[in-house]
Amino acid sequence: MAQKNDERIMQLKKTIEEKRQELASKPTRFNPITNCLLVLDKVTYNLHIDSSEMLLIKLNALLISAKDLEIDTSTLMISGSSLDDWIADVKANLEVQRYNAEKKKLDMLEKQLTALLSDDKQTELQIDSLEELLKDSE
Numbered sequence: 064m065a066q067k068n069d070e071r072i073m074q075l076k077k078t079i080e081e082k083r084q085e086l087a088s089k090p091t092r093f094n095p096i097t098n099c100l101l102v103l104d105k106v107t108y109n110l111h112i113d114s115s116e117m118l119l120i121k122l123n124a125l126l127i128s129a130k131d132l133e134i135d136t137s138t139l140m141i142s143g144s145s146l147d148d149w150i151a152d153v154k155a156n157l158e159v160q161r162y163n164a165e166k167k168k169l170d171m172l173e174k175q176l177t178a179l180l181s182d183d184k185q186t187e188l189q190i191d192s193l194e195e196l197l198k199d200s201e
Contacts, residue, residue, distance in 0.1 A: 069184040070086045072176050079173050086165055093159045097144040114156040122150050 091193055099110040101118075125146055129136050136146045177185070 066181075068179070069181055072180055072184075076176055077171060079169050079176070082165075082169055084164060086169070089162045090155065090159055091162055093156045095155070096148045097152050098142070099152070100142060101149055102142045110152055110156050114153050114160070116157065117155045118158065119150070122146065122153060126150060 093111075095110065097110070101108040101110065103121060104120075108114075125139075125141075126136055129139055129146065139146045139150060180188070
């Protein structure tokens with residue numbers, strides 16, 4: 064029974080590793096174009112703290128209005144940066160937030176799965192890991 068569960072757990076760990084590979088292509092760090100302090104409707108937003116889908120919706124509403132009025136959004140300045148730059152920064156920050164949440168979830172799942180492995184399988188994995196380290200150092 065333990066061997067069957069170990070096999071299922073190892074399959075799930077492979078799935079987690081595949082998801083980590085997919086995650087590796089996503090941005091891990093927020094590199095802003097703007098100064099990250101947006102004043103919109105007399106409310107100041109710090110993108111490092113206040114970046115959310117709702118803020119993106121507000122900026123997108125401005126984008127749609129500007130396009131309907133045939134105003135160039137790359138030159139429409141808000142708090143010292145263009146509307147396009149603000150939208151790009153909020154999107155980038157949200158992407159990094161999603162990356163961090165997914166990474167945290169995968170780490171938690173892997174930790175739980177490792178705890179469920181039988182003692183024999185855990186020992187085997189540790190020996191395999193040590194063997195790899197020894198091969199790499201040669």
